Amino acid sequence: MKNRTKGLVVIFLVLGNLVAFAQNITIQGVITAEDDGLPLPGANVVVKDMAIGASANFDGEYTLEVPSGDVTLVFSYQGFSSQEVSVGGQRTINVALKTDVNELxxxxxxxxxxxxxxxxxxxxxxxxxxxxxxxxxxxxxxxxxxxxxxxxxxxxxxxxxxxxxxxxxxxxxxxxxxxxxxxxxxxxxxxxxxxxxxxxxxxxxxxxxxxxxxxxxxxxxxxxxxxxxxxxxxxxxxxxxxxxxxxxxxGDAQINYDTYLGVSEVIKKLDVLNASQFAFYVNESKYNGSGDPRFYTNPTSFGVGTDWQDEIFRxxxxxxxxxxxxGGNQDIKYxxxxxxxxxxxxxxxxxxxxxxxxxxxxxxxxxxxxxxxxxxxxxxxxxxxxxxxxxxVEVASSAITGAYQFNPLLPVFDPEGNYTKGNFIVQDDGTFVNDVSNIQEQIPNFPSPVAxxxxxxxxxxxxxxxxxxxxxxxxxxxxxxxxxxxxxxxxxxxxxxxxxxxxxxxxxxxxxxxxxxxxxxxxxxxxxxxxxxxxxxxxxxxxxxxxxxxxxxxxxxxxxxxxxxxxxxxxxxGLGLNPGVSSNIIESRLISYFGRVNYILxxxxxxxxxxxxxxxxxxxxxxxxxxxxxxxxxxxxxxxxxxxxxxxxxxxxxxxxxxxxxxxxxxxxxxxxxxxxxxxxxxxxxxxxxxxxxxxxxxxxxxxxxxxxxxxxxxxxxxxxxxxxxxxxxxxxxxxxxxxxxxxxxxxxxxxxxxxxxxxxxxxxxxxxxxxxxxxxxxxxxxxxxxxxxxxxxxxxxxxxxxxxxxxxxxxxxxxxxxxxYGYVSDGIVQLDDDPATTPRFATDTFTPGERKYKDLNGDGVIDADNDRTFIGNxxxxxxxxxxxxxxxxxxxxxxxxxxxxxxxxxxxxxxxxxxLNGQGNVLLEAFSNRWTPNNPSNTYTRAADGPRNxxxxxxxxxxxxxxxxxxxxxxxxxxxxxxxxxxxxxxxxxxxxxxxxxxxxxxxxxxxxxxxxxxxxxxxxxxxxxxxxxxxxxxxxxxxx
Incomplete structure (x- = not known):
């Protein structure tokens, strides 16, 4: 009888343990930091109100057996806010803890x-x-x-x-x-x-x-x-x-890799004249400046021409x-x-x-x-x-200003397949001069931005x-x-x-x-x-x-x-002529003594x-x-x-x-x-x-x-x-x-x-x-x-x-x-009905409608640098x-x-x-479209001619x-x-x-x-x-x- 009783006790104990084991479930997951997603090795996870818990490994991974039913897990890590998660029917619970640092x-x-x-x-x-x-x-x-x-x-x-x-x-x-x-x-x-x-x-x-x-x-x-x-x-x-x-x-080594591929374009291009507009502009500027006949008989035939901004920007x-x-350890970190x-x-x-x-x-x-x-x-x-x-090392026009001003009538390459270099006027028949000796048909000479x-x-x-x-x-x-x-x-x-x-x-x-x-x-x-x-x-x-x-x-x-x-x-x-060599050494030294005391009560x-x-x-x-x-x-x-x-x-x-x-x-x-x-x-x-x-x-x-x-x-x-x-x-x-x-x-x-x-x-x-x-x-x-x-x-x-x-x-x-x-104060454009006797101008200038005029700040009738300039911006x-x-x-x-x-x-x-608008380099479309003419008395933009005070x-x-x-x-x-x-x-x-x-x-x-x-x-x-x-x-x- 006694042996039978012992056997029943053993059976009940075994069955109890089996039942208890059957009622446990295994939860696993990864504990990371919310701000950077990095694992938190050593982070703790415990069952709330129970002495059951585990710690995360160096990868932030944890495994924990918990009783089945309605239990709550508490995740914690030093320097981070604790977080509670109800298990429910979940078997994998990943948690990202928030940094618990007072901003102060x-x-x-x-x-x-x-x-x-x-x-x-x-x-x-x-x-x-x-x-x-x-x-x-x-x-x-x-x-x-x-x-x-x-x-x-x-x-x-x-x-x-x-x-x-x-x-x-x-x-x-x-x-x-x-x-x-x-x-x-x-x-x-x-x-x-x-x-x-x-x-x-x-x-x-x-x-x-x-x-x-x-x-x-x-x-x-x-x-x-x-x-x-x-x-x-x-x-x-x-x-x-x-x-x-x-x-x-x-902690264990952490490897981070970041890569990107990007494309860039200029934010904005300036709206300058195309080839046909440029030809019209040259005609008018030459005529207004010297009375020469129109240089181009059919400006529209040139079409759009070369957009030098498109050629120089990419x-x-x-x-x-x-x-x-x-990573590292207590002694060495790297x-x-x-x-x-x-x-x-x-x-x-x-x-x-x-x-x-x-x-x-x-x-x-x-x-x-x-x-x-x-x-x-x-x-x-x-x-x-x-x-x-x-x-x-030299003084020359820049590639950037060249992109804005270079002649749009010119192609990128000349007929021989070489880069167009000089800023020359194209002939009326569409050919162009690439010869320094041809001064009369030469615009002030600077290289094409592409060249x-x-x-x-x-x-x-x-x-x-x-x-x-x-x-x-x-x-x-x-x-x-x-x-x-x-x-x-x-x-x-x-x-x-x-x-x-x-x-x-x-x-x-x-x-x-x-x-x-x-x-x-x-x-x-x-x-x-x-x-x-x-x-x-x-x-x-x-x-x-x-x-x-x-x-x-x-x-x-x-x-x-x-x-x-x-x-x-x-x-x-060493192959060149007129070699120039310079060398220099500059030395300085700073010796300092300093101190600071901070006291908080x-x-x-x-x-x-x-x-x-x-x-x-x-x-x-x-x-x-x-x-x-x-x-x-x-x-x-x-x-x-x-x-x-x-x-x-x-x-x-x-x-x-x-x-x-x-x-x-x-x-x-x-x-x-x-x-x-x-x-x-x-x-x-x-x-x-x-x-x-x-x-x-x-x-x-x-x-x-x-x-x-x-x-x-x-x-x-x-x-x-x-x-x-x-x-x-x-x-x-x-x-x-x-x-x-x-x-x-x-x-x-x-x-x-x-x-x-x-x-x-x-x-x-x-x-x-x-x-x-x-x-x-x-x-x-x-x-x-x-x-x-x-x-x-x-x-x-x-x-x-x-x-x-x-x-x-x-x-x-x-x-x-x-x-x-510090500069002059503009006063619009000289108009046809302005009185030459009362219109201020520079001492060497003549009265010319269509030119810019400036305020005579000291009232002497003459514009000069000593008396008629003032502060105009910061x-x-x-x-x-x-x-x-x-x-x-x-x-x-x-x-x-x-x-x-x-x-x-x-x-x-x-x-x-x-x-x-002197008929040389390219200009803004707005300036030419709204230029002063007898029929369009603009008060903003001058006439098309080489003015003395442009x-x-x-x-x-x-x-x-x-x-x-x-x-x-x-x-x-x-x-x-x-x-x-x-x-x-x-x-x-x-x-x-x-x-x-x-x-x-x-x-x-x-x-x-x-x-x-x-x-x-x-x-x-x-x-x-x-x-x-x-x-x-x-x-x-x-x-x-x-």
Whole structure:
């Protein structure tokens, strides 16, 4: 009986276990991060209210047996919000956890360290990695346009890899640089394109930051006020942009591959005359000018002719590949990336190719010693187009202006099959003259844009090596010593070759040039950082440091002409005649000592004090060292008892500081000479001429800046506002002044004058919807007013690059603005019934109906440059703004970004040529169709004839430069995880991006984002003449993560 009882017990136990086992089910899936789709190794999953759970492996995969029935799984991971999922009948449950980071606790990179947003006292804007991933850009600085209030970025050229102009809180200097300091992984780099360029390839400058792959960037922090930038002292006056690249992580290797294919076309072409219209125009212009009979008896027979814009512009292809691997463990973390970019330009024979390789290593040698190294190797190759610049190796018309003005009657190829080169008039029977000697039938001679691009070589290659090694030693508890050693090496080589055909015999044979420029910067820095908290009330962070940075630029160039053969191009200068060789070395050094103390009381009251002493070799004895202090205070009002439970975030910020600017040529304080060549006894001898006089009193520009800020957050930060007001007063301006010729010098750099910038900045962040459908909106807006306060008695300084023989079209005066346009005020067109006695005109001109007339501002009846010119425009926008929309729904994501400017003007020098109806180059269809005639008394456009004052700079050519642009739009779709898990793919996303999709503007030119010659200084801003056009681009790409 007893044995039977035991047997029954065993049977019931077995059956019970079988039943219990039968009631369990197996759940499996993958746990990932919602923001980037990466797996979360070690993430936990438990059955709610039960002691049943499991952890995810390194691929984020988990397997868990749970009781059948209505149970709930809880997924959790450090730094992420927990998520509950009801099992129901599911067997596979994939979960994407959301990051649980309070926006106020986000890390912000500052000079020589980091902090959190809630502990900031200065004005700093951060662009996070997730913001960057929604945008595809070929250059790093393109990310900040319109996304940071108070920052104005202008794409000075549409050339692939072309330079940009960046202004943070306006322009504080007239002749010294206004570009911000760039710091890449702790290394302050030189982004001055002129310093890095070899200088013989034609076209705009190449952007120094174009060597950086956008996919390598983890974050961009923009330091704007003196409290934030004073730690960089003499280089902080124009703001600081800190770029941090991606680093390794603890876990299995993660592989990411991104690729896209794109097509680009010019945004807009100018509407000029076709062949038949051009023939009519030539007839009328010749008849009105000299009374000659009509040259063409049947203009309509020429038809449309050649559209030179179609011939010079093309549909360009862009290809990009980026591959990165990152991973590591507790001791070693690594991030390795390589990329290749092949970008054709929309102008024929132009392109930009970039090869990138980067290795970031983090090594923990001991508990107290760690080593970090950031190494990047970059190579770029580029072919450029001549734009209408002031430099290059020769003076000639550009390919761009040629596309607008070249004779549409001419074909691309002559009857012999060669490129048409000269700009000649076609005969009445359709034949044309290609003979320099036929002067009477020759239009001013410049090459066809196609011939120029095809028969010249203008190329370059650049190599950059940037390495930064940091050694961190925890000397004691809360005390860390960091030593940094780095080098930035830039080698730029450029080559130029022009065939004899393009020169039309003006020089004996072809012309060739080569140049090499090597710029090297060495950096050594040490910092000691102390951090501690006392009594849970007092938090202290103190930093002291020293820095030494050495700069060397070595250049070598040579040129020759008259080659017996053109087969070698620019590769054998020794074959040519009249060789010219030059070499140069420029050195400068910066030695600095700095410190910062940050004290926080009760998480409410924050005090920051910063100072830096910089010693620069550029300045005179007794003025080599400058002291740059700053102080700031912030009050976290929301930490007070009366606001703690309100859901409102409120912080007030006050800041003051003095920062400097030393961005001038290294030997500006010393007497310099330049070579001169003379013939003596039939021998050529070389001498030296004085260039600039010594100025031992030369010292730093000094900018004093005040800042007041307000940070607001509502509804637990779903709606946030950041408002800043500032005033920047810059004194002791570094001015390049022309010196009277009797002194024997050309110019001198002096400290003279002061400038003020003041403005307001606004940033708004809003989570419009949050859940399955997410919609985030970020708006930025800024107002800045620039004013010259004082020029130290040097008032009325004319400036402005020579364009079309026009100089001094800008004027610096006290009370005015930097770069303001200065010219005549147009007063319509001279009409038949105007009184010659009362119509003002230039002293040497006759009264001619159909010519442009100008206002006589001083009323003396004569138009002259001294008395009848005034300010007619300002190239710097008063308002800048941007709006960024990010929408996600299920597996779809959409990003739409718009930006614009308001309150600036553009000097459209293209129109001066294209409205000059002198019967020579092509002109705008609108100008010819609406020209003045006795039967059409236009008050806008002149008659068709060679008028004596057609090339005059006036407000007629100054236009409103305001615009609103749909800068980019990206639509993406991520393949659901359930389809990828079996292939071990964490994320697969396809995307379509459009850039520069449309622009709302009243500007009549190709694009309102202009700068003369692709330059980025204040005295070229807002001038449009023959620039490389901006393109509209569509990209199709994919991103995959393993």
């Amino acid at each position: 606790d986000e890390v912000v990179i500052i000079g020589y360290g980091s902090t959190t947003k809630k502990d900031l006292t200065g004005s700093i804007a951060t662009i996070k990695s997730e913001d960057l991933e929604s945008v595809r850009s070929t250059t790093a600085d393109d990310f900040v346009q319109g996304r940071v209030s108070g920052l104005l970025l202008t794409q000075t050229s549409g050339q692939p890899g072309g330079a940009t102009s960046v202004r943070i809180r306006g322009s504080s200097s007239i002749n010294a640089s206004n570009e911000p300091l760039y710091v890449i992984d702790g290394f302050p780099v030189d982004n001055n394109s002129d310093n890095l360029s070899a200088g013989v390839a034609e076209g705009p400058s190449i952007n120094a930051l174009s060597t950086l792959s956008a996919n390598d960037i983890a974050s961009i922090d923009v330091l704007k006020d003196a409290s934030a930038t004073a730690i960089y002292g003499s280089r902080g006056a124009n703001g600081v942009i800190i770029i941090t690249t991606k680093r390794g992580l603890n 549909t360009a292809i862009t290809k990009s590949h980026d591959l990165s691997i990152k 991030a390795v990336s390589g990329s290749y970019l092949d970008q054709e330009g929309v102008v024929i024979e132009t392109d930009f190719k970039r090869y990138n390789f980067r290795v970031n290593l983090d090594f923990k040698a001991t508990e107290k010693l760690s080593i970090e190294n950031s190494l990047s190797l970059n190579r770029t190759n580029f072919n450029t187009a001549r734009t209408e610049t002031t430099g290059g 120029y691009q095809k028969l010249t070589e203008s190329k370059g290659k650049a190599t950059r090596i940037l390495d930064n090694l940091a050694i961190k030693w925890d000397v004691a508890k809360n005390l860390q010593l960091k030593t940094t050693l780095g080098v930035d090496l830039n080698i730029n080589e450029q080559f130029y070759f022009r065939t004899e055909e393009i020169d039309f015999g003006n020089s004996p044979g072809a012309f060739a040039a080569q140049a090499k420029n090597t710029a090297t910067s060495y950096l050594a820095e040490s910092t000691l950082n102390y951090t501690n908290t006392f009594n849970n009330r007092h938090r202290v962070n103190a930093l002291v440091g020293a820095s030494w940075q050495d700069f060397t630029i070595e250049s070598l160039s040579g040129n020759a002409l008259g080659f017996p053969t053109e087969n070698f191009g620019s590769n054998n200068l 009760d998480n409410k009251y924050i005090f920051t004090a910063t100072s830096r002493v910089d010693g620069s070799s550029k300045f005179g004895d007794g003025n080599k060292y400058g002291f740059f202090p700053s102080g700031a205070f912030a009050w976290n009002v929301s930490e007070e008892d009366f606001l703690q439970d309100s859901g409102l975030y409120l912080k007030l910020r006050l800041g003051y500081g003095i920062i400097g600017n030393e961005s001038i040529a290294p030997y500006s304080a010393q007497s310099t000479f330049k070579p001169t060549y003379h013939s003596f006894n039939d021998n050529e001898v070389v001498g030296q001429l004085p260039s600039t006089p010594a100025n031992s009193a030369l010292k730093w520009e000094r900018t004093e800046q005040y800042n007041i800020g307000l940070d607001l957050g509502f509804f637990n930060d779903r709606l946030g506002f950041t408002i800043d007001g500032y005033r920047k007063n810059t004194e002791d301006l570094l001015l390049n002044l022309q010196v009277p010729s009797q002194t024997g010098y050309i110019q001198s750099v002096v400290n003279a004058g002061s400038v003020r910038n003041e403005g307001i900045e606004l940033g708004i962040n809003a989570q419009m919807f949050k859940g399955k459908f997410n919609w985030d909106v970020n708006l930025t807006g800024a107002y800045n007013k620039n004013k010259i306060l004082d020029l130290a008695g040097l008032d009325n300084i004319p400036t402005g690059f020579g364009i079309l023989g026009i100089t001094n079209w800008q004027l610096l005066v006290e009370g005015g603005e930097i770069g303001a346009f 190239p710097i926008p008063e308002y800048t703004f941007g709006i960024n929309n990010t929408i996600t729904w299920k597996n779809w994501d959409l990003n739409i970004f718009m930006q614009g400017v308001y309150g600036n003007e553009i000097a459209n020098f293209n129109r001066i040529n294209l409205e000059n 090339i005059v700079f006036s407000d007629h050519y100054v236009e409103d430069g305001s615009y609103l642009r749909l800068k980019s739009a990206t639509l993406g779709y991520s393949i659901p995880g359930k389809f990828l898990s079996k292939m071990k793919i964490n994320k697969l996303r396809f995307y379509l991006t459009g850039k520069n999709l449309f622009t709302l503007t009243d500007y009549s030119g190709v694009d309102p984002e202009v700068s003369f010659g692709g330059q980025n200084n204040n005295l070229s801003a807002g001038a449009d003449f023959g620039g490389y056009p901006t393109s509209r681009t569509f990209l199709l790409g994919l991103n995959v993560n393993f």
